[in-house]
Amino acid sequence: MANGSRMAAWEHWGAELKYRRELAGLTQGELGRRVFVSGGYIGQFEQAIRKPQLDVAIRIDEVLQTDGFFERAWRKLIDDKRYADYFAAAADLERLATKICEFESMITPGLLQTSAYTRALTLANNPFADDEYIEDRVRARMDRAGILKEATRPEYWVVLHEAALRVPVGGSAVMAAQLEHIAQLMRERKTLVQVLPFAAGACAQMGKSLKLMEFEDAPPTAYTEAVYSGNLLDDPAVVKRAQGTYDLLRAAALSTEASLPLIESAAEDYRRCETTT
Template structure:
């Protein structure tokens, strides 16, 4: 994981810790006494100067009754082998987000992928991988998607480039299933979806995936991804520019209704192709 991305996660940890501590009506000294560290240490955790040990994070969860959030940040997700090291920290932020805006230029976003699509992508990137490795990737991806099933799910607004609809990942049968899944989520109003068509021409952020996340009591963040790398951005000026780029793509995209019609057409093309093979 890049140092900048790791630091951004710990800064989020610190901001969340401060918020939860203040909600509990505790000073840094009082919380420190309850988790067996000094108040100065708590202050350093909140400023992301010092990183807590796992047992300290667990005690913080117990005292603040935070349902394991800080333990997960320290261990379960940041070091989860099912996720690439540059992305693992984003998974926890995803679960805390109240709104996620995403632009996908080449592939279906992970939150929308079917098991067949995940397998096809994983095998393409790891042609010598074991079945166990592939199924671990599938289970990790599907587990992430539970946030869209929850009653408190975040607002999820995704813009897909038309490339995503046209590349037959896994073959026409897998692709037809994948596009059908996206259509069901959109028609159920679980997600808001638009397609950026080829006719839009050049667009901002042409270098890779883009994701914006908003939180109830923490500043928004932006995450960009390229080949085997990802960067979490939290500088307010940079995040503002990324929001501007996303807004421009959203403005150039088809309406939600026209987008669904285009996806349905692509799904039908794949269904016809699958029926003849």
């Protein structure tokens, strides 16, 4: 489904929610309380500013007695096979974000990946997949990364653990090109990257990832990921704690000015390995 068609479908979802809510004689606040979100969130769902999570759609069906309508519609709209089910909603939110702050402990974040790096990662996770599957995933990742090329691109901040620079995903040539790509985006001021060095020792979110997203007309959201699962968090107290965690990571990391030469040096090391093998 094209982005424009998908947005129109979400607007229809929101309009139907408003119609069914008013038919039940409930205010946004009353419905929100019954499905465990704020009335403001119900208003954002109705205006298609924010997309609900699946469990909220299911509770809306239960409260409004709509026989699974909102759950079925949600599954149809969010069912983008290019992304894992648990990540599809977060991928949609990336395109709406005005600011994205991200931490990765072992790999380059998706929005910064080159196609060769993505291909190597996807193959490592799916060693028996056919070429069509692999290339579909690569195209989806490159489509996501395209938001950094747009005039309306979000502010993009990244804290990248030094381990992500040293693990040779795809081999020396792929890693050299990947790190050169990050350095180029930094020089073009399309992203701010800080490296969290090994010397920093133990850190918050050790071995985990964290993505924070801010929006023009909606509250901020945090996204974390585990093995074959993801958590899209929008509880204000939880998001505030996640923002505090990110602040700790940023404070422990090198400055962007010190990070750029480290990334460039790592790229040069991989280039030397490539020429000697």
